[in-house]
Amino acid sequence: MDNQTGDAPEGAGRRVSSGAKRSVEAESAVLAAARDLLVEKGWAGFSIEAVARRASAGKPTIYRWWPSKADLFLAVYIAEKDDVVVVQETGDLVADLVRYTEGLWSFWRDHPAGAAFRGLVAEAQGGGAALDILRDKFLPERLAPVRDLFARAAARGALDVGPTDICLELWIGFNWLRLLTDRLSDPECLPGVIGWVCGGPGRGR
Amino acid sequence: MDNQTGDAPEGAGRRVSSGAKRSVEAESAVLAAARDLLVEKGWAGFSIEAVARRASAGKPTIYRWWPSKADLFLAVYIAEKDDVVVVQETGDLVADLVRYTEGLWSFWRDHPAGAAFRGLVAEAQGGGAALDILRDKFLPERLAPVRDLFARAAARGALDVGPTDICLELWIGFNWLRLLTDRLSDPECLPGVIGWVCGGPGRGR
Amino acid sequence: MDNQTGDAPEGAGRRVSSGAKRSVEAESAVLAAARDLLVEKGWAGFSIEAVARRASAGKPTIYRWWPSKADLFLAVYIAEKDDVVVVQETGDLVADLVRYTEGLWSFWRDHPAGAAFRGLVAEAQGGGAALDILRDKFLPERLAPVRDLFARAAARGALDVGPTDICLELWIGFNWLRLLTDRLSDPECLPGVIGWVCGGPGRGR
Amino acid sequence: MDNQTGDAPEGAGRRVSSGAKRSVEAESAVLAAARDLLVEKGWAGFSIEAVARRASAGKPTIYRWWPSKADLFLAVYIAEKDDVVVVQETGDLVADLVRYTEGLWSFWRDHPAGAAFRGLVAEAQGGGAALDILRDKFLPERLAPVRDLFARAAARGALDVGPTDICLELWIGFNWLRLLTDRLSDPECLPGVIGWVCGGPGRGR
DNA sequence: TATTAAACGAGACGGTACGTCACGTCTTTGC
DNA sequence: GCAAAGACGTGACGTACCGTCTCGTTTAATA
Secondary structure (H helix, E strand, O other), X not given: OOOOOOOOOOOOOOOOOOOOOOOHHHHHHHHHHHHHHHHHHOHHHOOHHHHHHHHOOOHHHHHHHOOOHHHHHHHHXXXXXXXXXXXOOOOOHHHHHHHHHHHHHHHHHHOHHHHHHHXXXXXXXXXXXXXXXXXXXXXXXXXXXXXXXXXXXXHOOOOOOOOXXXXXXXXXXXXXXXXXXXXXXXXXXXXXXXXXXXXXXOOOO | OOOOOOOOOOOOOOOOOOOOOOOHHHHHHHHHHHHHHHHHHOHHHOOHHHHHHHHOOOHHHHHHHOOOHHHHHHHHHHHHHOOOOOOOOOOOHHHHHHHHHHHHHHHHHHOHHHHHHHHXXXXXXXXXXHHHHHXXXXXXXXXXXXXXXXXXXXXXXXOOOOOHHHHHHHHHHHHHHHHHOOXXXXXXXXXXXXXXXXXXXXXXX | OOOOOOOOOOOOXXXXXXXXXXXXXXXXXXXXXXXXXXXXXXXXXXXXXXXXXXXXXXXXXXXXXXXXXXXXXXXXXXXXXXHOOXXXXXOOHHHHHHHHHHHHHHHHHHOHHHHHHHXXXXXXXXXXXXXXXXXHHHHHHHHHHHHHHHHHHHHOOOOOOOOHHHHHHHHHHHHHHHHHOOOOOOHHHHHHHHHHHHXXXXXXX | OOOOOOOOOOOOOOXXXXXXXXXXXXXXXXXXXXXXXXXXXXXXXXXXXXXXXXXXXOHHHHHHHOOOHHHHHXXXXXXXXXXXXXXXXXXXXXXXXXXXXXXXXXXHHHOHHHHHHHHHHHHHOOOOHHHHHHHHHHHHHHHHHHHHHHHHHHHOOOOOOXXXXXXXXXXXXXXXXXXXXXXXOOHHHHHHHHHHHHOOOOOOO
């Protein structure tokens, strides 16, 4: 009998209808509501209905500016993308990458970005624009720091230059797998895995 | 969740009777309808309601045996995949795994099950039962053949016994990554990647 | 529809075993469960499903002996009818009828029969067999004692013989009205009402 | 948990848009469908599902305006009440009441209202909101005209003021009894019965 | 005494209806 | 003329019973 998804907006900051111009408050209220819902309820709690309720916005207003769920979701994700993990490089490829990955996992766990990214992957499976964005824009962009890490390691001879892309894909695939199956809670496994990806103890360079 | 109307009669004089048996026709009709719907409409057209309609089955019958959409999907997936990806083992771990993976990719590409599986992953990001099924039931079950492959390789000394699970997760992570970003079209990359995963040229055994 | 029992090729033996006898335990368990459910949950909690569960009986067993919900109701009611109030006749029609009615009300209030009867009336509004049972079987049967009361009063000159049926219907109508609107809690009103029905103070005899 | 308006004291009125108005077509389509179903199928064929189907309305629309089956019944009944018989008062209580009752019976027989009312009584036996509506809202409202008839008769000395309520309950009880047992076909009995209720020949005034 | 048909418990079956939720479109009203 | 509020038809959700239908077991009358 309760309103479980997206509470009523209650007293405080009720916006009032702004009239004829596109309302900046409306836009940011919608984006904020969408982000908060993703944080609190995850992708399942992310519905246009709930966002409208939370933002005190009309559903048609949302549909007018973000014609599909994917559009709204992408807008939220893009608005959040400023935070990035940065790691001090020590020259030890495996150690650096382990620390970088630990940072990434905790970032995914603690920030809306984790839920948002899971949502993006989910949305992409519908086959629309989200897929293109995920593959052609998001992936290369997000991978750049790690690619550089590998590149510098290869440059100083710590890694064959050939398998760089293989390592990259194995590393990102493993991370996705863990994120998408909600198993980011044991970063102790990382040294072993990443050691293996990078060439492993007792295995060649 | 309780039995609110008319308690079960508990212990005492219970006579025993097996009751009616599960109807094989009903089960296969449901599975067939589910499969056909997946083929025709994809994950979006896959609803319990639609399956029941198509199978001329009652909804409760479906819920009795497949408590969630994910369960039903899993049953369809399993019934289909076992018919498809089977590999003759040669004793060469990398070669065997490459051929198994090629089979998996072509199955995902050519068969509705691929799209359907992407749907399941998307569904799981909502955090409900689909996630549990995906992680606790689907993954272990589907990985069994590959796990055995590794286990047998380790048994004959072709692989250290330690990193078996690491290899497994790297392998499945890579495959998911390719599936979810719709990049299953270049299986030529597989020997290189799988070689690296299994210990790579000039590494390990 | 099949005529599976008919066929008997005349002449020969065509003997049929009589099979097991109707189980007395089953019958009484079902009736007891039905009564208890009516007491505890009222008409709303009274479903064949729930009765079967409570009685540890199979649904077909119930349907075999009580083909409709109304039949089962009626059986419950009749099984309880031995408790029906019997009033010592004093010769004062109004006083006797008041005491009889008080007994009826408390019977309706305290016994499952009240709930059962309300359920039967409800069921009868669907227009099926329940209506026939209610009108043609239940009503005349239940009214017999009161009809006799009136008849004896008329016989001794305490009531015109003409309006007997009118009085009966007024009396039963009033009781139904009170029962169906759940207002059996003020039997103090009975002397006034019944006095009026029977001819009232300062009126008639 | 209340505070649904936010009330903001400060500025002017803090008025909020009222939103779209209730659709008159939807409302009347639902009521018409409900009435027709009652006429054609009776209480048994009356389900929210069927009404929605027939009215080409959504179930949520129905539940929005008529939260329970009882409410919808009541609405159907009330929507029909304009046809209710109005009787020219002659000053002869019995004759007036007989004519009023004849009108009521033919109204019950010929209009959906009869079936609707029977359904309401049935529903009320479940003990939910329908019972409260029937007893506290429907009964007093429907009885008002007859109560007035008695009151005016008492005022002009044609009836003792005391037994007014008794007469009322006898009258309504008798009518219910006839309706609920589907015996509205012999209105010739009415003069006798109502004469008796109002004081009978040779009794009272 | 052995056979056999019926009644039993259990419960699966195809269905209907329930009441809720979210979808995306539409209309009304106020700024 | 945009935006809020929100009603609308649609349709899936998961649950409760309906009444019918097998199942194997138990039981008692017949032969």
